Amino acid sequence: MTQLGRFQKRIHDAIPITRALxxxxxxxxGRALLVSAPLEPNHNHQGTGFGGSVYSLAVTSAWGLIELAIADMGLKGNVVVQSGSIDYLTPVEGNFYALCRLPAGEVPDRFRKSLARHGKGRLALHADVYCGEPTMEPRGAPVATFQGRFVVQDTVSRPVL
Structure with a gap:
């Protein structure tokens, strides 16, 4: 099973609603995560994307990006969303996807240092949601934009100094 296949299984096992969505x-x-969802199980009474589903996809892309990035750093940690907000710009009229990128394409040094020194770090991320065929290089305007702040608690035990 590939890294993404294992991660897909982990997301569905750890966060059951992601399977339903x-x-x-x-x-x-290594710098961005692309996730998608079909409109059919995620539509509202208007036949467009339900706001909660759009938000869930966006937060999953950001949460997942941090999970994968800290694994790339050889760390294990508990990642939780501390705060998040989304702006719905236009109706979601078809299958949709979210793209979340690391700031400046990498894990910020401040976050790395905080995680290494204190076993905890905070990271603000931005994810865009688009309609259409999923791609790492979207051409159109996003239908929604998500801003979130995440906290990572390192699960590696540290010696007491």
Whole structure:
């Protein structure tokens, strides 16, 4: 099983609603994570994307990006969303996807140092949600934008100094 396949299984096992929403992990390049969801199980009474589903996809992309990035750093940690907000810009009229990128393409030094020294770090991330065929290089405007702040607690025990 590939890294993304294992991560897909982990997300569905750890966060059952992601299975119900049909969230799929599509691509990860070390700097960005691409996830998608079909409109069919996620529509509202208007036939457009339900706001809670759009939010869930966006927060999953950001949470997942941090999970994968800290694993790349050889660390294990508990990642939780501390705060988040989303702006719905236009109706979601078809299948949709979220793309979350690390700030400046990498894990910030401040976050790395805080996690290494204190076993805890905070990271603010931005994810965009688009309609259409999922891609790491979207061409159109996003239908929603998410801003979130995440906390990571290192699960590696540290010696008492």
């Amino acid at each position: 049909g969230i799929e992990v599509l691509d990860y390049d």
